Amino acid sequence: VETQPQAYRLAVVAGDGIGPEVVAEGLKCLAAATEGTGITFETTEFDLGAKRWHATGDTLAADDLEAIKGHDVILLGAIGDPSVPSGVLERGVLLPLRFALDQYVNLRPSRLYPGEVSPLRDVDAVDFVVVREGTEGPYVGNGGALRVDTPHEIATEVSINTRHGVERVVRYAFDVASKRDRKQLTLVHKHNVLVHAGHLWRRTVEAVAPEFPDVTWDYLHIDAATIVMTTNPGKFDVIVTDNLFGDILTDQAAAISGGIGLAASGNVNPDRTYPSMFEPVHGSAPDIAGQGIADPSATVLSVGLMLDFLGYPELAARVEDAVAADAAAKDGTARTTVQVGDALAARIRG
């Protein structure tokens, strides 16, 4: 039996907008969850995002990336600011991290906690996980533009999909499904239009399925999936889909469950060749940044996913239970970011 390492190196990328505010509460809850366990996190802060870019023009330098690789896990707040041209930080910091660290599983659970009110009228149990591919598809940055800002401009975006890349995330999704009660996997794509990529996905699912005989699977086009997400989200158990469809579907999933304020994610490298990264699904929310009113719950839940990834499912459950209990106890009183963080940390301590 291996002894699990008890001292972890945690890279902290607080980022832009509300990022630093929610990350502070995430770290507070991480400390609460590991208190008295002997598990420790040595943190290194990385100054990445709008401030750094304005000061130096850097997005993610080679040195940063090397330094980050020396860590076990990463906690990220949010990247993006209206003062920076759209795409510069997303394509310069966030996506390079996901890609360079081969975080090919973007894990996004959705659950409607008791007490939370869904915007959907008739909704019972919502409890599914989206396994979004993280390193391929239309996110590869393979595109270009010709004759920019003339009447003859042409702009392309190339979605690149490989059997290698699809198969590993599909197998991961089947594995997740096989460990759940319902053992149901839904592939979401658009293979009636995006025939090359879509059929690669479909054939790969067909090929991997026999390895998981207890998992049943079905298929939905992305457009139809948004309908089911509205009319019958309880149908979903595990969804596997490409990078862009996963981006779209997980925001909708957040909206129909507890809202984007409760949506957590893990950018996971299951092979552990590089650190995995945990981050709330929400963005930097510049409109409320600096006011101390952002909800840190999604970041705290992301810390829970991180603990689970590191092999501490009981600690992860304590974190999630704390957020669920806090959601159930909500009475509509406005709370500050720090107040929510304190309340969650207290519940985690028990």
Next chain:
Amino acid sequence: VETQPQAYRLAVVAGDGIGPEVVAEGLKCLAAATEGTGITFETTEFDLGAKRWHATGDTLAADDLEAIKGHDVILLGAIGDPSVPSGVLERGVLLPLRFALDQYVNLRPSRLYPGEVSPLRDVDAVDFVVVREGTEGPYVGNGGALRVDTPHEIATEVSINTRHGVERVVRYAFDVASKRDRKQLTLVHKHNVLVHAGHLWRRTVEAVAPEFPDVTWDYLHIDAATIVMTTNPGKFDVIVTDNLFGDILTDQAAAISGGIGLAASGNVNPDRTYPSMFEPVHGSAPDIAGQGIADPSATVLSVGLMLDFLGYPELAARVEDAVAADAAAKDGTARTTVQVGDALAARIRG
């Protein structure tokens, strides 16, 4: 003053599954709407879809296309059948029609009729139009696959976007917005990731906006748009977006308003160089085909859009009012396709 032609040539593509059933009711309501007006429709039926493909291997032959071009408008039921490999009919019939006939505006109104119950809990007025680009984007069929069905398979899908193609649909959307009460246009894209295509769209909207000084516009990423569609769809007035995002968003829009059974669309060629095509948003629904239970309302509403396009807004309004009144009068009794069609035709006659 020009005299409007009163005799139209209508190409009818009933298609697969429930297509023929709903198209029959659409034609019945078209007859009802034009009764006694002197306006006539001479119909030509085109046998396109699964049956034809099985019998001959043809999808859309050059002859069909030429013959269809000799018509003023097209009414289409649905294309697609599980007996045909996914993509063959979509990429062989439906999309070639949209592309070859330069139907660059895919017009999809969403309205919550009084009496209809939205799956959303707190929703007031839903009344918006999605102007979906119809001839570019990831739908161009520009992609391929290498080493298919080997561990080294690579599949690509190329989204192609031109200033010409984007500008004409953006201008159309501004024009639609300028004629509505709220005069509000929302561009939906994902320009923080799909930077080349996304920035082309953004710059084009910025360039066209000054032509419509009374229209205000804003921007949402596609992922955020699915959230607003869930939490506050009343916010939307006119949405303009690319082919794929429009496909996704209009199915979600149908789901949060009257359901896919009420979602109509027009594939419009505003320059009238080729016939425009009107079709329900729903598919061929093979699971209920042949049973006479499909709801023809979306096809009837599409006939309404066709009448509006041909310059008969009063007749279009009668058709839409009939569907709205029928929806309001629904008491949960199951009705056949023909019963709904008869009821709508009777209301249209008044």
